[in-house]
Amino acid sequence: MANTKKKNNTLPAEVLEESEGAKLDLKNTTGSKIDDTVLIKVKSTCYGRLYYRNSKTGEETRWEKPGEVQLMTFGDLRAMKADQIDFFVNHWIVILGVADGSECSATCADIYKVLMITKYYEDYVEPTDYQAICAWEEDEIGERVAMMSGGAQENLIVALNECIKNGVLDSVKKIRAFENALGCQLTISD
Numbered sequence: 001m002a003n004t005k006k007k008n009n010t011l012p013a014e015v016l017e018e019s020e021g022a023k024l025d026l027k028n029t030t031g032s033k034i035d036d037t038v039l040i041k042v043k044s045t046c047y048g049r050l051y052y053r054n055s056k057t058g059e060e061t062r063w064e065k066p067g068e069v070q071l072m073t074f075g076d077l078r079a080m081k082a083d084q085i086d087f088f089v090n091h092w093i094v095i096l097g098v099a100d101g102s103e104c105s106a107t108c109a110d111i112y113k114v115l116m117i118t119k120y121y122e123d124y125v126e127p128t129d130y131q132a133i134c135a136w137e138e139d140e141i142g143e144r145v146a147m148m149s150g151g152a153q154e155n156l157i158v159a160l161n162e163c164i165k166n167g168v169l170d171s172v173k174k175i176r177a178f179e180n181a182l183g184c185q186l187t188i189s190d
Helices: 013-019 074-083 108-115 130-134 138-146 150-165 172-182
Strands: 039-044 050-053 059-063 069-073 093-098
Touching: 039 059, 039 074, 059 069, 069 074, 074 108, 093 108, 130 150, 138 172, 150 172
Parallel strands: none
Antiparallel strands: 039 069, 039 093, 050 059
């Protein structure tokens, strides 16, 4: 059995709070070079747990909940793109930038550009900002949901059911608009 390296690069809660609602600026490139050893802040947008294992190095990264931020090397991100592109196509993760204290001055846009994944995030909707999503107007829900990847839509269904259960989303009109846009039936709490 191969040895696997586990790492615990979960960032402190303050970093998570700062990263909530982060906007993707895919135009602000500096042209910085990015070494494979540079640590990158990577946020999970997957509702539930998310796991990645680099098949070449055995390096493992785990996210326990949506919005959790882990540090990954740029090399791991390159390997992820090569082996498991679904992480990017389905927006299971979002890159927040280089780790604090890094000598690399690359922006998020640089990272996306060098990885050649910008096209997957051009119409990106932040799926972990459920309060903002629940605040969408009925007439904009269909258009915004259509911009989300299939994986993000699946996560949204789970999240919306939780929002309904917890009373965060209680407008029947909005619930029906989400159902129409997502092609599913959401749980309506009694």
